[in-house]
Amino acid sequence: MAKQKLPKTPAVRYLQNSGIPFEPRFYKYEEKGGTRVSARELDVSEHVVIKTLVMEDENNNPFIILMHGDKEVSLKNMARILRVKSVQPCSPDKVTKHTGYLTGGTSPFGTKKRLNVFMEETILNLDEIFINGGKRGLLVKIASSDVKEILNAETVKVGING
DSSP: OOOOOOOOOHHHHHHHHHTOOOEEEEOOOOTTOHHHHHHHHHTSOGGGEEEEEEEEETTOOEEEEEEETTEEEOHHHHHHHHTSSOEEEOOHHHHHHHHSOOTTSOOSSSOSSOOOEEEEGGGGGSSEEEEEEEETTEEEEEEHHHHHHHHTOEEEOOEEEO
16 A cells, blocks of 8 residues: 555544654555454454444443454443443444544544543553554554553453454
């Protein structure tokens, strides 16, 4: 793929302002392809590609959960951790409203609203991860510990095999 100019997404600006080192990685985006496509295009394990999922509880309180690409979130366990009755994924319109990003390009960095961030604890077992840079077809390679630190993410154990 030809060398691309790094877009100045809110996520990229956030990372640059934080001083945290990251490496942009571009790939050919496919509608509804998810982490399977980005992992294939970047020739990495889907386990190291991290999904940014925007969810909400029954009172419409939004939050972000970071999850391995090859795992799903146990909604029941997440609700238990939050001490609410239920949690569910936000609609694409709500994702954009809360984050300023389109689905498929949602990054946990530089969101429009400050959202609580939860991170599957096993992500920290990986030195480096690939996570969305705020645009479809752009992931950033970054240290998992840096992600936890700059997002003040709370670790949780809610990943299940998809």
